[in-house]
Amino acid sequence: MRIIVIGAGKVGYKIAEILSKDLHDVVVIDNDKEVIRKVNDTLDVLTIESNGLIGKPFEQIGLNRKDIVVAVTDNDEGNMMVCLSAKHLSAGKTIARIRNPEYEKDLDLYKKELDIDLIINPEKSTAEEILRLINFSPAGNIHDFENGSVRMVQHNINKDSPLINVTLKEQNSLGDFLIAAIIRDGETIIPRGDHIIKPNDTIFVIGKRKEIEEYFKSIGKIPLDVKKVMILGGGKFSHYLAKHMENKGITLKIIERDLDRCKKLSEELNNVLIIHGDGTDLNLLESEGIANTDAFVSLSGIDEENILVSLLAKQNGAKKGIAKVNRENYVNLAKNIGVDSTITPSIITASEILGFVRGESVILSSLLSDGQTEIVEYIVKPGSPILNIPLKDLGIPVGSIIAVIIRKDEVIIPHGNDRICSYDKVIVISKIDDISKFKNLLHGKERKLKHGLKNRLEDIRSSIIS
Numbered sequence: 001m002r003i004i005v006i007g008a009g010k011v012g013y014k015i016a017e018i019l020s021k022d023l024h025d026v027v028v029i030d031n032d033k034e035v036i037r038k039v040n041d042t043l044d045v046l047t048i049e050s051n052g053l054i055g056k057p058f059e060q061i062g063l064n065r066k067d068i069v070v071a072v073t074d075n076d077e078g079n080m081m082v083c084l085s086a087k088h089l090s091a092g093k094t095i096a097r098i099r100n101p102e103y104e105k106d107l108d109l110y111k112k113e114l115d116i117d118l119i120i121n122p123e124k125s126t127a128e129e130i131l132r133l134i135n136f137s138p139a140g141n142i143h144d145f146e147n148g149s150v151r152m153v154q155h156n157i158n159k160d161s162p163l164i165n166v167t168l169k170e171q172n173s174l175g176d177f178l179i180a181a182i183i184r185d186g187e188t189i190i191p192r193g194d195h196i197i198k199p200n201d202t203i204f205v206i207g208k209r210k211e212i213e214e215y216f217k218s219i220g221k222i223p224l225d226v227k228k229v230m231i232l233g234g235g236k237f238s239h240y241l242a243k244h245m246e247n248k249g250i251t252l253k254i255i256e257r258d259l260d261r262c263k264k265l266s267e268e269l270n271n272v273l274i275i276h277g278d279g280t281d282l283n284l285l286e287s288e289g290i291a292n293t294d295a296f297v298s299l300s301g302i303d304e305e306n307i308l309v310s311l312l313a314k315q316n317g318a319k320k321g322i323a324k325v326n327r328e329n330y331v332n333l334a335k336n337i338g339v340d341s342t343i344t345p346s347i348i349t350a351s352e353i354l355g356f357v358r359g360e361s362v363i364l365s366s367l368l369s370d371g372q373t374e375i376v377e378y379i380v381k382p383g384s385p386i387l388n389i390p391l392k393d394l395g396i397p398v399g400s401i402i403a404v405i406i407r408k409d410e411v412i413i414p415h416g417n418d419r420i421c422s423y424d425k426v427i428v429i430s431k432i433d434d435i436s437k438f439k440n441l442l443h444g445k446e447r448k449l450k451h452g453l454k455n456r457l458e459d460i461r462s463s464i465i466s
Contacts, residue, residue, distance in 0.1 A: 001024065001025070001066045001067065001068065001092075002024070002025040002026070002027060002066070002067045002068070003015070003016075003019050003024055003025070003026050003027070003067075003068050003070060003357060004026075004027045004029065004058075004061070004063075004067060004068070004069045004070065004086075004091075005026065005027070005028045005029070005070045005072065006029050006030075006052035006053075006069065006070065006071045006072065006073060006079075006082050007029075007030060007052065007071065007072040007073035007074070007079075008028050008029075008030040008032075008035045008036070008038075008039050008047075009035075009072065009073075009074065009346075010326065010346035011072045011097070011122070011346045011349045011350055011353075012028065012030070012070070012072045013038075013039065013043075014346055014347070014350040014367075014371065015070060015072075015350050015353055015354065015357075016028050016039065016043055016045050017042075017043055017432075018350070018354060018367075018374070018432050018435075019354070019357065020043055020044050020045045021432050021433055021435070021436070022432070022435050022436050022439070025046075026043075026045040026046070027045065027046045027047075027048065027061065028043075028045050028046070028047045028048070029047075029048045029050055029052040029057050030047075030049065030050075030052065031049065031050060031051045031052070032049075033049060036048075036049045048061075052071070052073065052082060053073070053075070053078040053081060053082060054085075058085060058086060058089045058091075059089065063086060063089045063090050063091045064090055064091075064092070065090060065091075065092040066092050067086075067091045067092050067093075068091070068092060068093045068094070068095070068357055069082065069083065069086040069091045069093070069094045069095070070094075070095045070353060070357075071083055071086075071094070071095065071096045071097065072095075072097045072349075072353075073097075076097070076098045076099055076100050076103065079096040079097050079098060080096055080098065080110060080114055080116070082094075082096070083095075083096045083114055083115070083116045084114045084115070087114075087115045093117040093118075093356075094115070094116050094117055094118075095116070095117065095118040095119075095120065095353055095356060095357075096114075096116050096118075096119055096120070097119075097120050097121070097122065097349070098110070098119050098120070098121060099121055099122060099123055099236060100236075101123075101236060101239050101240070101268075104121075104124075107119050117356075118352075118353070118356045120349055120352050120353065121240075122345040122346070122348065122349040123235075123236035123237045123239070123240050123345070124240045125345075125348050125349065125352060126237055126240075126324070126343055126345045126348055127237055127240035127241040127243075127244055128240075128244065129141075129142070129343060129348055130237075130241055130297060130322060130343060131241065131244050131245070132144070133320075133322055133341050133343075134226050134229065134295050134297075134320070134322075135223075135226070136153070136213075136223055137223050137224040137226065137294075137295070137319070137320050137340075138153070138155065138216045138221035138222075138223060139153045139154060139155070139341065140153075140154035140155060140156050140202065140335070140340065140341045140342075140369070141153075141154040141341060141342075141343075141368075141369050142154070143366045143375055144209075145364060145377050145404075145406075145427055146377075146406055146411075146425070148209060149208065149209055149411065150206070150207070150208060150209065150404055150406065150411055150427065151206070151207070151208075151209045151212050152180070152204055152205065152206035152375065152403075152427075153204070153205050153206075153212055153216070154202055154203070154204050154368075154369060155202070155203050155204075155205060155216075155221070156200075156201075156202050156335050156340070157197055157198070157199060157200060157201040157202070157203060158199070158200075159199045159200075161197075161199070161219070162219055162220065163197045163203075163219060164197060164198065164199055165196055165197070165198075166196065166197050167193065167194055167195065167196055167197075168191050168192070168193050168194075168195045168196075168197070169193035169194065171197070172193065172413075174215070174218070175207070175211050175214065175215055176207055176208055176211045176411075176413050177205055177206065177207030177208070177211050177212060177215055177413060178205070178206050178207060178403055178404070178413050179191065179197075179203050179204070179205050180204050180205070180206045180401055180403040180429050181203070181204040181368065181373060181401075181429050182195065182197070182201050182202065182203050182204070183201070183202040183332070183368070183369070183370055184198065184200075184201050184202075185200075185332075186332045186370070188368065188370050188372060188373045188431060190398070190399055190400060190401050190429065190430070190431065200335075200336055202335060202369075204368065204429070206403045206404060206427070206429075207404070207411070207413060208411050224294055224295075224319055224320065225294075226250065226294040226295050226320075227249065227250060227251060227294055228250070228251045228289070228292060228293050228294050228295075229245065229250055229251070229252050229253070229293065229294060229295045229296075229297065230252075230253045230254075230255070230285075230288065230289075230290065230293045230295075230296050230297070230313070230318070231252070231253065231254045231255070231296075231297045231298075231299060232255055232279035232280075232296070232297070232298040232299060232300055232305075232306070232309055233254075233255075233256065233279070233298065233299040233300040233301070234254050234255075234256030234258070234261045234262060234265050234274070235261075235299060235300075235301070237299040237324065237345075238254050238256075238265070238299050239265065239268060239269070241297070241299075242254065242265075242269045242272050243269070245272075246269070246270055246271055246272075247271075251273075252271070252272045252273070253272070253273045253274075253275055253288055254269075254272060254273070254274050254275065255275045255277055255278075255279035255284070255288070256274065256275070256276065256277075256279075257276075257277070257278055257279075259276050262274050262275075262276045275288060279298075279300070279309060280305060280308075280309050280312075282312060282316065285312070285313060285316065286316065290313055290316050290317055290318055291316060291317030291318075292317065293313070293317065293318045293319070294318070294319050294320065295318065295319065295320045295321075295322065296309075296310060296313035296314070296318040296320070296321050296322070297322045297323075297324075298310045298313075298321070298322070298323045298324065299324045300324075303323075303324075303325050303326055303327055303330050306323040306324050306325060307323050307325065307330065307333075307334045307337070307339055307342075309323075310322065310323040310334075310339050310340075311337065311338055311339060314338065314340070320340050320341070321338075321339055321340050321341070322339075322340065322341045322342075322343060323339050323341070323342050323343070324342075324343050324344075324345065325342045325343065325344055326344065326345065326346065328344060328346075328347070328370070328371045330342075331344060331369050331370070332370075342369065344369065344371070347367045347369065347371055350367060351365060351366040351367045354367070354374070358376070362376055362377070362378055363377040363378065363379060363425060364376070364377040365377075368429075372431060372432055373429065373430065373431050373432065374429075374430055374431075374432050374435055375403075375427060375428070375429050376427070376428050376430070376435070377425055377426070377427050377428075378425065378426050378428060378442060379423065379424075379425050380420050380421075380422065380423065380424050380425070380426060380442065381422065381423070382422045382423075384420075384422075384442055384443065384444065385441070385443075385444035386420055386441060386442060387419075387420055387421065387422060388419050388420070388421065389419060389420075390416060390417050390418070390419055391414055391415070391416055391417070391418055391419070391420075392416030392417065394441065395441065396438070396441065397430070397434040397437040397438055397441070398434070399430055399431035399433060399434035399437075400428055400429065400430035400431070400434050400435075400437070400438045401428070401429050401430070402414055402420075402426050402427070402428055403427050403428065403429050404426070404427040405418065405420060405424050405425070405426055405427075406424065406425040406426075406427070407421060407424050407425075
């Protein structure tokens with residue numbers, strides 16, 4: 001199976017990075033010379049400098065029914081046409097990024113008429129994630145499994161946390177949950193029981209949803225009853241978030257600099273106060289009641305502005321600050337200086353695509369905020385070599401952990417003597433470098449070396465460019 005990625009922006013690059021480490025044949029097509037040079041310098045993939053919106057690269061590559069085409073350029077219409085062209089040339093499955101809210105009501109029609117297998121909307125998915133964070137305020141990020149019955153929550157450890165210098169073994173013994181990962185100084189650790197929680201750590205706690213809620217209450221993190229929300233920026237993210245909040249009894253204000261955009265939002269949204277002004281102006285924030293705001297969400301197009309204004313809002317009374325951060329290397333910085341939650345749309349979008357592409361035995365896939373650690377929910381089928389063997393004897397890769405076993409309606413936080421049965425679902429947390437090792441363990445086979453087609457494709461690259 002090959003994955004052909006059209007568009008090597010943040011999302012396209014992240015997909016290519018992860019899937020290439022998972023030993024897939026990945027082809028990246030982009031018409032920007034500098035972008036292609038970056039991909040060539042950093043990833044083990046085949047690159048083609050060409051306009052992916054035309055059919056010539058596909059014809060030269062020779063698509064087949066095992067190929068998956070992922071269209072993630074900045075052009076919605078172009079992505080749709082790429083998928084149509086790919087299917088016409090015998091691609092197996094296609095994925096299109098479509099972001100414009102005006103297309104929202106007709107997505108099912110486009111999917112059917114253009115034979116697109118998956119349509120993703122980063123702004124809408126990001127808005128849904130922000131809403132979960134607002135509804136469960138102690139969380140830095142949230143990952144839901146099994147229709148929300150199993151939840152993994154990111155929690156930032158500040159210098160006053162009662163968890164400092166506590167071992168994971170002590171914490172994990174308190175209930176039916178597991179501290180499954182730690183991010184420390186920008187590095188992700190798949191921990192063991194003797195690891196100690198330190199100031200500025202980010203921990204990831206997984207378990208039954210109710211258990212997670214009770215755990216946070218036990219450490220003094222009581223969820224807020226959010227009634228007042230203020231948003232900086234009136235773009236697509238804010239549009240979708242406001243749509244989700246309508247009729248939920250939340251007082252919502254959106255501050256936007258552009259007057260025309262303010263007028264458009266006023267026409268599109270009900271029960272939302274649209275304010276024309278500069279959301280970085282403290283006088284404006286104070287006059288609009290920042291001191292009484294439960295959650296402040298900064299969704300401008302500038303990372304630095306989002307981080308700083310979220311902090312400004314918190315310092316002046318907002319109970320929770322959420323910042324959209326596009327650069328992954330800013331996420332840890334934002335957390336360390338006091339931002340409660342960061343949202344990275346490319347990570348959310350890549351997670352959706354990965355879950356679909358992985359296919360084989362995979363129910364759901366999601367990336368942690370570091371972008372280098374993946375949570376995958378597998379279904380273990382009869383014949384798997386990991387069945388009925390104590391977990392301690394499986395030889396699980398050092399960078400991976402089986403965090404949860406779901407057996408029918410039972411949620412199990414496993415220990416070394418637990419065993420996996422046929423049709424169990426297992427939630428695995430793994431560094432992306434170790435995902436392929438765990439899949440080999442799960443399926444009992446060595447995956448073929450990737451890029452078996454690379455030499456042939458390299459031969460035709462010059463003809464494609466010309």
